[in-house]
Amino acid sequence: MKKMILIVAAMLLCSVIYAQQALWGNQPIVSPEINQDGTVTFRYKGPEATKVQVTGDFLPTTKVDTHFGKLDAPAPADMVKGDKGIWEYTTEKAVAPEMYTYTFLVDGSSVIDMNNVFVNRDVSSLTSVLLVGGGRSDLYKVQEVPHGTVSRQWYHSDMAGFNRRMTVYTPAGYEDNAAKNYPVLYLLHGVGGDEEAWITQGRASQILDNLIAQGKAEPMIVVMTNGNLAEEAAPLENATGYNIPSMSLPKTMDGAFETAFHEIIDYIDSHYRTISKKESRAICGLSMGGFHSLYISLNNPDWFNYIGLFSAAIDTDPKQQGQSPIYQDFDSKLATLFSKKPALYWIGIGSTDFLYKPNEEYRVKLDAAGYPYKYLETDGGHIWRNWRIYLSEFTPLLFK
Amino acid sequence: MKKMILIVAAMLLCSVIYAQQALWGNQPIVSPEINQDGTVTFRYKGPEATKVQVTGDFLPTTKVDTHFGKLDAPAPADMVKGDKGIWEYTTEKAVAPEMYTYTFLVDGSSVIDMNNVFVNRDVSSLTSVLLVGGGRSDLYKVQEVPHGTVSRQWYHSDMAGFNRRMTVYTPAGYEDNAAKNYPVLYLLHGVGGDEEAWITQGRASQILDNLIAQGKAEPMIVVMTNGNLAEEAAPLENATGYNIPSMSLPKTMDGAFETAFHEIIDYIDSHYRTISKKESRAICGLSMGGFHSLYISLNNPDWFNYIGLFSAAIDTDPKQQGQSPIYQDFDSKLATLFSKKPALYWIGIGSTDFLYKPNEEYRVKLDAAGYPYKYLETDGGHIWRNWRIYLSEFTPLLFK
Numbered sequence: 001m002k003k004m005i006l007i008v009a010a011m012l013l014c015s016v017i018y019a020q021q022a023l024w025g026n027q028p029i030v031s032p033e034i035n036q037d038g039t040v041t042f043r044y045k046g047p048e049a050t051k052v053q054v055t056g057d058f059l060p061t062t063k064v065d066t067h068f069g070k071l072d073a074p075a076p077a078d079m080v081k082g083d084k085g086i087w088e089y090t091t092e093k094a095v096a097p098e099m100y101t102y103t104f105l106v107d108g109s110s111v112i113d114m115n116n117v118f119v120n121r122d123v124s125s126l127t128s129v130l131l132v133g134g135g136r137s138d139l140y141k142v143q144e145v146p147h148g149t150v151s152r153q154w155y156h157s158d159m160a161g162f163n164r165r166m167t168v169y170t171p172a173g174y175e176d177n178a179a180k181n182y183p184v185l186y187l188l189h190g191v192g193g194d195e196e197a198w199i200t201q202g203r204a205s206q207i208l209d210n211l212i213a214q215g216k217a218e219p220m221i222v223v224m225t226n227g228n229l230a231e232e233a234a235p236l237e238n239a240t241g242y243n244i245p246s247m248s249l250p251k252t253m254d255g256a257f258e259t260a261f262h263e264i265i266d267y268i269d270s271h272y273r274t275i276s277k278k279e280s281r282a283i284c285g286l287s288m289g290g291f292h293s294l295y296i297s298l299n300n301p302d303w304f305n306y307i308g309l310f311s312a313a314i315d316t317d318p319k320q321q322g323q324s325p326i327y328q329d330f331d332s333k334l335a336t337l338f339s340k341k342p343a344l345y346w347i348g349i350g351s352t353d354f355l356y357k358p359n360e361e362y363r364v365k366l367d368a369a370g371y372p373y374k375y376l377e378t379d380g381g382h383i384w385r386n387w388r389i390y391l392s393e394f395t396p397l398l399f400k
Numbered sequence: 401m402k403k404m405i406l407i408v409a410a411m412l413l414c415s416v417i418y419a420q421q422a423l424w425g426n427q428p429i430v431s432p433e434i435n436q437d438g439t440v441t442f443r444y445k446g447p448e449a450t451k452v453q454v455t456g457d458f459l460p461t462t463k464v465d466t467h468f469g470k471l472d473a474p475a476p477a478d479m480v481k482g483d484k485g486i487w488e489y490t491t492e493k494a495v496a497p498e499m500y501t502y503t504f505l506v507d508g509s510s511v512i513d514m515n516n517v518f519v520n521r522d523v524s525s526l527t528s529v530l531l532v533g534g535g536r537s538d539l540y541k542v543q544e545v546p547h548g549t550v551s552r553q554w555y556h557s558d559m560a561g562f563n564r565r566m567t568v569y570t571p572a573g574y575e576d577n578a579a580k581n582y583p584v585l586y587l588l589h590g591v592g593g594d595e596e597a598w599i600t601q602g603r604a605s606q607i608l609d610n611l612i613a614q615g616k617a618e619p620m621i622v623v624m625t626n627g628n629l630a631e632e633a634a635p636l637e638n639a640t641g642y643n644i645p646s647m648s649l650p651k652t653m654d655g656a657f658e659t660a661f662h663e664i665i666d667y668i669d670s671h672y673r674t675i676s677k678k679e680s681r682a683i684c685g686l687s688m689g690g691f692h693s694l695y696i697s698l699n700n701p702d703w704f705n706y707i708g709l710f711s712a713a714i715d716t717d718p719k720q721q722g723q724s725p726i727y728q729d730f731d732s733k734l735a736t737l738f739s740k741k742p743a744l745y746w747i748g749i750g751s752t753d754f755l756y757k758p759n760e761e762y763r764v765k766l767d768a769a770g771y772p773y774k775y776l777e778t779d780g781g782h783i784w785r786n787w788r789i790y791l792s793e794f795t796p797l798l799f800k
Binding site: 143 | 444446447448449450451508511512515517518519526541542543544546547549553554562572575576671
């Protein structure tokens with residue numbers, strides 16, 4: 001048999017792939033680069049481009065006119081063309097610890113950073129991710145700590161009439177402690193999101209891994225549902241193929257998801273080692289998921305001992321809500337809920353969130369009735385930065 | 401309390417997100433669009449671009465000179481600028497069913513399709529994905545069938561000295577049949593890949609879901625390992641942060657992974673409901689993973705009843721291999737392996753694969769010794785299209 005040298009085979013293997021990469025136009029450029037002094041450098045190869053900018057939430061914001069009024073938006077930063085057609089921008093100051101998203105604007109067209117494999121999808125938008133560690137942001141990084149298991153798990157929904165997908169986090173040690181049962185947090189996404197949102201943008205598994213490893217949060221199961229009952233699963237994980245993710249699905253915010261929620265609890269309680277009682281069950285969610293958390297807990301006052309509303313899409317006007325009975329008799333249901341003394345009713349919102357006012361009105365209502373709650377107000381608006389903070393603050397308060 | 405209309409809140413919620421999208425430069429353009437006649441249209445918004453092309457493996461190939469000789473590469477297709485700066489290309493003919501990857505070349509710079517949320521990472525390259533259903537490709541689509549669970553699962557490797565991540569597929573019904581034990585397929589990736597490769601590019605969970613639903617494959621657990629023992633996990637899922645994925649890691653193809661493989665089997669057998677015996681255990685892999693499958697089975701002839709080498713990086717010259725004893729005494733180990741009559745020894749390779757020759761030499765060797773094996777030769781080279789085919793052909797032969 002003719003001999004072939006293994007190392008050459010391995011090299012050739014690599015080389016062909018490299019060659020394919022080269023043929024396919026990939027450039028071996030480092031971007032983003034977090035420099036020693038904490039500044040960050042972005043690079044884009046565009047020898048024939050005439051204008052390249054970088055935009056992202058690490059940049060200072062400016063007021064931009066939209067038909068919704070003036071909104072804060074990052075002001076794009078100009079990149080400078082250097083050797084070999086590589087455009088470069090380095091931040092003026094060290095970038096504070098946080099998880100950011102950014103894109104390049106190349107002659108007016110938005111593109112992600114092809115040299116950064118960390119790509120984020122928010123509804124139908126793609127962005128590149130910049131994660132600067134340090135401070136609170138260290139919770140969002142994968143650290144050398146024991147890791148929980150993240151599963152994409154399907155269940156049958158009788159009310160939807162088809163199989164639906166959820167993401168389930170079981171804490172480190174779950175597999176090795178077969179006699180141990182765990183409390184459960186149900187963690188809900190916003191409108192347009194899906195069962196991937198909290199695990200990608202929300203960094204839920206990193207936050208839980210790190211808080212549990214530090215002894216700050218109890219080991220818990222975290223169930224990240226898909227909050228649109230018309231939907232099987234996240235885009236491309238369902239049979240519909242290339243449909244662009246939508247924020248106006250049927251069966252969204254009309255009581256359908258809330259009414260069917262017991263199916264999810266039943267599935268989790270019958271398939272995971274849960275502590276199936278109110279004392280060991282929590283629910284929270286962002287925006288639409290805050291609205292869901294509010295109504296599911298309100299209609300089922302014996303289900304959850306811990307309730308968290310993150311930038312919740314609150315509305316308590318029965319006349320304006322849909323016909324679903326789940327939205328009726330708000331005040332009497334609220335009285336019942338608080339008569340059962342939930343261990344924690346938690347509200348978090350950003351000071352410039354467009355939902356600040358209804359949340360403020362809701363707190364006035366709770367105050368007037370003497371219903372106890374904890375409140376956290378942060379800077380900024382209706383953004384993932386705040387929701388990661390709220391998850392990091394809420395989970396250490398659970399199941400103590 | 402001042403009233404707020406729910407529907408307005410919901411709309412506002414959407415609108416702000418849309419506004420952010422608009423501010424951030426996202427364009428509501430449909431791309432790729434699979435047309436009624438089976439042609440596919442790609443679109444890119446670039447009002448100021450002077451030349452835009454699309455390149456991908458759905459296009460005819462041409463011979464391109466590289467320092468490895470002439471290689472097949474897709475010839476980029478020119479896109480035509482139309483209204484509102486939107487460039488467009490429609491294939492001349494219907495595109496055959498397959499899962500393809502593509503990128504745009506905008507004035508010479510490679511970018512993905514920002515309107516397609518289906519993004520693929522291969523080592524460090526990002527591409528957009530085009531999945532055309534029909535024929536075999538229907539196996540690669542999510543269909544309305546019962547779905548298995550896909551878990552990212554960590555285990556401790558004593559030999560590596562840290563926790564490592566694997567992807568585990570348990571078939572539909574696993575959770576509901578607590579008394580049932582399952583056979584296991586160990587499915588290994590190529591050099592530069594990781595525990596995500598088979599689940600993303602390989603479409604392993606879709607292929608298994610569909611074959612099992614059709615009754616063509618037995619329900620089985622599939623374990624997708626990380627084949628680089630120096631690595632904890634896929635890029636961005638480990639503590640090293642932004643390091644660009646590399647194909648020249650230490651402890652790769654030097655015997656380390658093969659020697660430590662029993663840790664993975666031990667973990668799976670002790671944490672999943674497996675049938676822990678040779679008759680119910682299979683191993684296969686692509687390229688480096690084929691090399692791993694060859695040596696792990698060769699050194700442990702009682703472990704696997706089914707062995708699959710997909711475009712395997714075969715080399716049987718002991719003088720050229722590393723010092724690891726796992727690579728020594730090839731012929732006598734091979735004789736022992738076949739004396740124990742594995743139910744299936746399966747070899748698949750593409751006719752233009754650069755590893756075709758050593759695979760041919762290996763078959764000559766098996767033939768000369770009278771060792772039985774099954775062989776599948778397909779068109780094309782060292783590419784994922786072939787590895788999806790091999791997985792689709794190999795798995796129905798297992799555990800019968």
